[in-house]
Ligand SMILES: Nc1ncnc2c1ncn2[C@@H]1O[C@H](COP(=O)(O)OP(=O)(O)O)[C@@H](O)[C@H]1O
């Protein structure tokens with residue numbers, strides 16, 4: 001029987017670290033991802049797609065700042081909304097084309113999604129979320145001095161600008177997502193973690209300057225839409241113990257107890273696999289399966305034949 005599946009797409013599905021952020025490069029990557037996501041729909045599942053925006057929101061913000069002598073710069077939450085629209089456009093178009101090519105039923109709808117965070121989240125005082133392009137350490141230090149940016153190392157891949165990344169508390173508009181799924185749509189939602197907003201005591205929303213981690217927001221989204229499976233698709237086929245060492249060991253079906261133990265032993269790097277495993281463990285703790293696998297093995301992993309699956313307690 002078909003399952004309700006939330007697919008969280010890693011940044012690599014949109015732009016690889018060594019690629020220039022042209023529209024053509026990004027569209028080509030998204031086209032490949034769309035083919036693989038459509039295969040999940042073809043296999044009979046309900047699909048909600050969510051995605052990162054780290055490179056894109058950083059670049060939009062930089063465009064704003066570099067052009068501010070000519071056009072007023074927009075705040076980060078607005079740049080985040082722009083990135084949702086831009087990436088959502090690529091996803092919606094390429095997914096629709098896949099439905100057409102494969103003569104599949106249904107349609108694709110992209111939602112601009114707001115994610116509520118706490119105004120007093122301590123993350124606002126300590127930027128940790130890497131965005132935009134990569135710099136050398138010397139370039140990063142120069143940008144700190146020149147522009148007042150916070151910068152830091154990103155998972156051993158170079159230096160990037162850092163912005164605050166508060167915890168997502170609530171995804172807005174989940175009722176609409178559920179209704180659209182029932183109408184046979186693939187729904188693209190909560191891109192880039194969602195546009196960060198805070199609510200006042202009357203429930204009125206205001207945007208705030210931050211970028212939410214998409215693995216964390218994808219977890220919230222999965223919980224709120226009552227997903228049967230939470231899938232994180234990235235550029236490795238499995239999660240490994242002793243990753244990158246000669247004795248690395250592929251994880252396939254993992255119990256919650258083992259996953260928690262491996263986490264405590266430090267097998268999953270901060271800023272890359274760490275947040276993915278954290279989100280996967282939290283979802284499985286709620287009683288349903290979480291999967292981390294590569295894009296091209298999504299259908300196989302859903303059938304239990306590929307990827308790393310974190311199994312809930314029976
Ligand atoms: N234990 C691990 N098992 C597998 N991959 C790991 C592990 N620890 C760190 N990684 C790294 O995590 C990367 C995926 O995280 P990331 O680059 O943030 O993905 P995405 O951009 O797809 O969200 C892999 O390419 C790999 O280099």
Ligand SMILES: NC(=O)OP(=O)(O)O
Pocket residue numbers: 010011051052053054055130192193211212213214215
């Ligand atoms: N918002 C976010 O987490 O984006 P990336 O996954 O691209 O870093």
